Amino acid sequence: MPKILSIDGVSLAFGGLEVLSDISFDVNEGEIFAIIGPNGAGKTSTLNIINGFYRPKKGKVFFQGTDITHLQADKRAALGLGRTFQNIALYHGMSVLDNIKLGAHSHLKTGLISGLWYWGAAHKEEMALRKEIEKDIIDFLEIESIRNQSVSTLAYGLQKRVELARALAMRPKVLLMDEPVAGMNAEETEDMARFILDIKEERNITIVLIEHDMKMIMDISDRVLVLNFGYKLTQGSPREVQKHPDVIKAYLGQKKG
């Protein structure tokens, strides 16, 4: 399977605090790649490096074979890096529909002048976008009934779903998901896992996932990377990782005696 994303010897530090030390891994096209590790292991920082929100002190990031280490975050989104956030980052001043439309930003053309004028090109583009979102995203994620609501009035689980919808509107090649089921109940978690699998299988979108829910990780991911205090602990299939002595140690602490 071809590599779609490569992290090559990446280190990151804030002031004197080393957050990531020489991390390397590859993500294959079409797989679900999970990153796990205790709190403070550097999982979210890794996603932020891929997104371009943080710049690494050392190392490189490749996307589809091109070096994107110095590319601005917004340009990376246009290339096909979608993202959902650990602490939901929806725009509370907009409706669900507008939040989703925002995800499609890089794929639209309307500029300042055509936007002020609206009739003609901008109108056509908006209508086409609306149709696409209704068909490919709103139906798929079953959020028809809330599309015109303000996001701030939604329940937590639904907000997470809207965030996923927005990320899908970005038409990503790789979707970076930061704890998609954190704080969800069993039913919501199951729904979300189903959506993630469908996204992978039906749309052939590669998924990089951070999660603490071990059952879900073991169920859906193809490969797992384990981080601890900014270091790469191990990497392998869910089963291999689960049995790895270092992983057990990192999660349960040193066994005495």
Added chain:
Amino acid sequence: MRIGHFKETYVSDQAVFATATSRFWLGILFALLLLFPFVAGDYLLFMANLAGITIIGAVGLNILTGFAGQISLGHAAFIGVGGYTAAILATRFNLPFLICLPLSGLMAAFFGIIVGGPSLRLKGLYLCIATLAAQLILEFVFVHWESVTGGIRGINLSPPEICGYVLDNDFKYYFLTLAMVILCVTAARNLFRTRVGRAFIAIRDRDISAELMGINLLRYKLYAFAVSSFMAGLSGCLWVNFLKTVTPEHFPLMESVRYLAMIIVGGMGSILGSIFGAIFMTIVPEAISTVLGLLVNTFPTAMSFLFPLQQVIFGLLIVIFLVFEPHGLAEIWRRIKNYFHLWPFEH
């Protein structure tokens, strides 16, 4: 009574005035606005022109501060740039009004972009202070660059002429103002149906995640400054052509604060709110002076309190709305509308 309405196509769902009822009321409003100058007296016509010109400025500030979240203490100075550009082009270069108007907007937009330039790196307080500095520096230029701006005496203009038609009284000017208000309000409303407007709101709500969603922060912040100050410039041009004079005292820091008060009272992040706020803040000083005028017989010095009383009331309005009704008059209006929408089954 209207319980609800159902939309059959996405086009109608996306329309601004989605229902026949709202289109009907809009038509009535438009007819009334056209009829207004034929029945209104001189004073009301004067006020209507003033309010209209202010609405354009307020819509501009609301786009920048209310929608895109970039606070500006320099809005009056941008209006001033538009006003001076219009006056200088008309008197020095004898350019016709219809050319001065867009050029005033463009000149103000140019200054807006210069001031907005550092906005990528300056956030919150720092940007606020940078715009404050811009206000003070531009004020200084208005007063001290006498060879161009005429110093404190300013510049006088003759009434504007459009295709041989001279707008030499408030009645004729009203139609120009009305057309410009409709144009600017519609353009602003349009903008927020597209990706540009959505990007503004995203930058206001969470600028960091907006960048990861593919929004070029610098470009869109500059867009916001450009549109906002373009409208400020238009407003300034209309204002000096209406008063037929421009002097530095029209654009002090206090005027920037008055514009901020407008969008707060009207509703930040609402086009309708900008209209409400501008009208409200145009009426308030008049109302105060009317009340003081009535008191002159009993207290002969009442009129000397006009200016300070205005300041107290502007300040109070800002504070009261921010504490008790942060979404402003637009929100109050929405509640009233909803009440009648389902009337008489509101419970």
Added chain:
Amino acid sequence: MDIFLQLIASGLLVGGIYALIALGFVLIYKATNIINFATGEFMMIGAYIFYSLTVYLKLSPYAGFPLVIVCAALLGTLVERLILRHMLGQPNISIIMVTIGLSSILLGIAEIIWGSDFRSLPPLFPRKPIIIGEVVLRSNLFYGFLMAIAVVVIFMLLFKYAKIGVAMRATANDQMAAFSMGINVKTMFTISWAFGTIAASLGGIIIGNIGGVQPTLGHIGLKIFPIVILGGLDSVGGAVLGGFIVGIVENLAGGYLDPYFHGGVKDLAPFVVLILILLIKPYGLFGTKEIERL
């Protein structure tokens, strides 16, 4: 050369007084993170209260100062309790605008009560100018400077050693931690508003003593922004340094450039310097860039 020395010397003296006013801003900002646009108006109100006490009520300045301190503390407390307390958790932009609204209210009230004419405070200091070498210093400026610096030093000592100062510093550092150590964070907010208003009022009296009192006295408060951006928003030492820089810059600009522009450069210069500095260092000379998280 003596003009230069003269300008630098009086710039330093003015700068010391600015430092006191900036302190009125920093005290509030440090503890509550609120940008107070009404600091200048607090100054102006303080000066007017002092004027009323000493001129209308004919009290001696020695009675005037403590009474102004009491009134200022009261004003600060009221503002915090009645307005700012309701704004906890609101967006920064709203809080900034509330203080702008407040400044407009105070300015209007002052003009209604005291009118817009110049008022002179009763003489507080000996009139004889101070002469050092070839440099002549106006006595009001010189003694005002000494007084301002004395107040700044008292505040600094208060923070360093008094229990309440330590609690305020703890609140400024980490509100949650301070709260868990049994510090009443809300009371600390009120106290910082009271202290900030006191510092500003005393600054207002000193400034009023130099140039007379008028409602627009508060416009000097706008200079706080160049001062704190230059010196760093949250350090008292920085405010003092920024005060000196702004004092010297505006005096030099006023002395050398004003003749060419028919005045006005003096007040503008700090803002031009401010813009230049922001273009090069967006977080000010000593400000720290915050690490943003997602």
